[in-house]
Amino acid sequence: xxxxxxxxxxxxxxxxxxxxxxxxxxxxxxxxxxxxxxxxxxxxxxxxxxxxxxxxxxxxxxxxxxxxxxxxxxxxxxxxxxxxxxxxxxxxxxxxxxxxxxxxxxxxxxxxxxxxxxxxxxxxxxxxxxxxxxxxxxxxxxxxxxxxxxxxxxxxxxxxxxxxxxxxxxxxxxxxxxxxxxxxxxxxxxxxxxxxxxxxxxxx
Numbered sequence: 200x201x202x203x204x205x206x207x208x209x210x211x212x213x214x215x216x217x218x219x220x221x222x223x224x225x226x227x228x229x230x231x232x233x234x235x236x237x238x239x240x241x242x243x244x245x246x247x248x249x250x251x252x253x254x255x256x257x258x259x260x261x262x263x264x265x266x267x268x269x270x271x272x273x274x275x276x277x278x279x280x281x282x283x284x285x286x287x288x289x290x291x292x293x294x295x296x297x298x299x300x301x302x303x304x305x306x307x308x309x310x311x312x313x314x315x316x317x318x319x320x321x322x323x324x325x326x327x328x329x330x331x332x333x334x335x336x337x338x339x340x341x342x343x344x345x346x347x348x349x350x351x352x353x354x355x356x357x358x359x360x361x362x363x364x365x366x367x368x369x370x371x372x373x374x375x376x377x378x379x380x381x382x383x384x385x386x387x388x389x390x391x392x393x394x395x396x397x398x399x400x401x402x403x
Contacts, residue, residue, distance in 0.1 A: 200402075209373060212257065213381045215250035217388075219243060232329050232374060236395040237375075239297050239352055241323040242278045244352030254351055255285045257372045262286060262319060265370045266347040270316040271295065273338050273345070282351065283321035297337055307337050314342030325350040325369060336365060352378060355400040375400050 216222050220243070227238040244251050262269070270292040274283035280296050287294035295310025295318075309401075312318060320334045325348070335345040344366055351357065353371035362369045379396040382388040 203207060208253070209377070209381055210385060212250070212253050212341065212373070213378060214385065214387060215247065216378075219247045219250055222382075222388075224395055229326060231329055233327070235354075235399050237392070239324060239354075240278075240389070241351065243279050253379065254372075255289070257371065258282055258321070258349060258351060259286045259289045261370055262320065262321070262349050265349070265368075268317070268318050269306070270311065270318040271343070272321050273297075273312065273318050273320050273334055273343075274321045275334055276280060278323035279321060282323055286321060286331055290298040297334060297403065308341055309390075312338055312341035312343045314341040318343040318345050320345055322348070322350050323356035324352050324354060324357045325362075325371065326354040328361035331362060331367070331369070332365060335365070354364060355397070 214262060215237075221240050223238045223240065224236065225238070227235045229235050243252060269292065269399075272283055272287045274280050275297045283294055293311060295308050295312050297307060298309040318338045320331050320338070322331060322334070332350045335348075347357045348367050348369050350364060350369070350371050351373070353369065353374040353399050355375050361368050364371070375396050379388065379393050383390070383393045
């Protein structure tokens, strides 16, 4: 994809996220317990078909270009499953996902992961990488392996480095700084909002 075409698509996606209320500012506690001055909530994007289509197309294109020969995909509910399901369907790949386990003898995986399969993990966001590593461990218990993980937004909080140390390459459609710069250039967020995001990722 040319730079101009990618830039136009990124601006369209960024505007859609703001209109859908997916980007919020304030004080938030993330699932890993860390504090953040902004929050991205992609769980509701299926309610916006135009935006949802753009996200799925972007993710499908990323997976197709970086890991076209994966045997299957794996994800985590809720937002990850909403994105991974149409991506897997578009690529005609099997999809399995993590599930809550109530008994010690229950499988932590819903769906099929065969021994020897090369599995790509799909999720909405990456921050520290712990959720993706948990998915990779679930896949490995089923006999598969994970070399690639794909997210829509990388929050730039150490996930790429953590996953790389575990032999997993992280690929993202965009990251927190690029998204913030794009939104600010379109006057969709204020200078204070821009600083809130750069502060969370350590600035530049």
